[in-house]
Amino acid sequence: MAVSLALIIICGLFADYLFNKIKLPGLVGMLLVGILFGPFVFDIIQPELLTISGDLRMTALVIILLRAGLELKKDTLNRTGKTAAVMACFPAIVEGIAVTLLAPVFFEIDYLSAAILGAVLAAVSPAVVVHFMLGLIDRNRGAVKGIPSLILTSAAVNGVFVIVIFSILMDVAAGSGESLAWQALAIPESILMGLIVGAAAGFALFRLFQIYQPRATKMTLAVIAVAIMLKWLEEQIAGVVNMSALLSVMTMGFILLEKSEVNAHKISSKLAKFWVFAEILLFVLVGAQVNIWVAWEMGLLGAVLLFVALIARSAGTWLSLWGAGLEPKEKMFCVVSGLPKATVQAAIGALPLEMGIPGGEIILALAVLSIILTAPMGAMAISLTGDKWLSHDAPAKTLGASQ
Secondary structure (H helix, E strand, O other), rough: HHHHHHHHHHHHHHHHHHHHHHHHHHHHHHHHHHHHHHHOOOOOEEEEHHHHHHHHHHHHHHHHHHHHHHHOHHHHHHHHHHHHHHHHHHHHHHHHHHHHHHHHOOOOOOOOHHHHHHHHHHHOHHOOOHHHHHHHHOEEEOOOOOOOHHHHHHHHHHHHHHHHHHHHHHHHOOOOOOOHHHOOOHHHHHHHHHHHHHHHHHHHHHHHHHHHHOHHHHHHHHHHHHHHHHHHHHHHOOOOOOOOOOHHHHHHHHHHHHHHHHHHHHHHHHHHHHHHHHHHHHHHHHHHHOOOHHHOOOHHHHHHHHHHHHHHHHOOOOOOOOOEEEEEEHHHHHHHOOOOOHHHHHHHHHHHHOOOOOOHHHHHHHHHHHHHHHHHHHHHHHHHHHHHHHOEEOOOOOHHHHH
C-alpha cells in the first residue's frame, strides 16, 4: 500500500505540473492518472489501498469543505443565501426531469429507474467546484458580488438535496411503504440538522481554543478530526435523524471564522498545506473508481443524453439567477460551474445495481460516462472562464487578504 501511495503522489504531482504547463487544470491530469492506475486499466494501485479509498476520499473532501467554510463571510451569505438555495435545487430538478423523460426513449429503462438516474446525474461535484472557487476567492475574482461563495454554497446544498432525492427514489423502488410526502421531509431535516450540529461543533471548538490556546497545527488537526467525526455521526444516526455532514463541516468552518478570524486564518493556512496531499489523493482515487469500459457501452446515445441533460441544467441555472443582479457573462460562469460531475456519481452510481434496481447497469454506465465527459470538460471550462468573466475586485479585509 505504501508503494501505491508513493506512486500516486509522484505521478499526481507530475500530472499536475504537466497539465498546468499546457494551461489545463492539474486535477484533470490527476483524474487521468487515477483512471490509468485503477483496476479497470493497468491495475497498478494495490487492492488494500482501494479498500480504504472511500475513507481517504471522504477525508480529502472534508478538508476542502472546511476551507470553503473558512472563506464564507456572513455579509456574503446574507447577499447570496437565497440565490444559492434556488441555484442548489432548481437546476438539479430541471436536469432530473429531462433525464427522467428522455432516458426511457434512449434506453430500455422504466420511468422510476430513469428518475433514479436523473438524481444520480443531477449532482455537481463539490470536490471540483469548491477547489476552483477557493482559487477565485484567493485572487479576488467576483468578490464584490460574492459569486465564488454563491457557487460553492450552492454546490454543497445541491449535494444534500440530490442525495436525499436519490434515497427517496431508491426507497420507492425497493417498496419501503413510506409516503413520498413523509420522505420528502428528509430534505429540510437534513439541511437543518446539518446546520445545527455544525454550528454546535464550531462553537465548542472556538471555546476550547479560547481556553487552551493550542498551536495552529494542533487546532487544525482537532478541526479535521471533529469534521471526520461529523461524517461518522451522520452514518450512525441514519434512519433515525437525517443530517448532512458535509453541510455541518462547512457550517463549522463558518462559525470558526465568525467567532475568531485570527484562528480561522491560522487553520485555513494549515489546511492549504494539507490540501496539497489531499488533493492528489482525492482526484486520483476518484479516477480509480471509473470503469471506462462500462462507460464505453453507452456509446454515442449516452453522450447525447448527457449533453441534453446539461443543456437543461444550464437553462435551469440561468433562470435561477433571475434578479440576482449578475451580468450575462457572470451568469454564464455560474452555468459553467454547474457542469462538473465526479464525487457524488462515484459514490452512489453503483448502488442501484447493487440493490437490484431494474436498469442498474445503465445507471452505473451513465454515471461513469458523466464523470469521464464532464469532470475534465467542466474543470477546463471553469479554469478558462473564471479569470476572464469575473471582475478582479479590490482586496477586502478578508482572510485571503490578511495572508
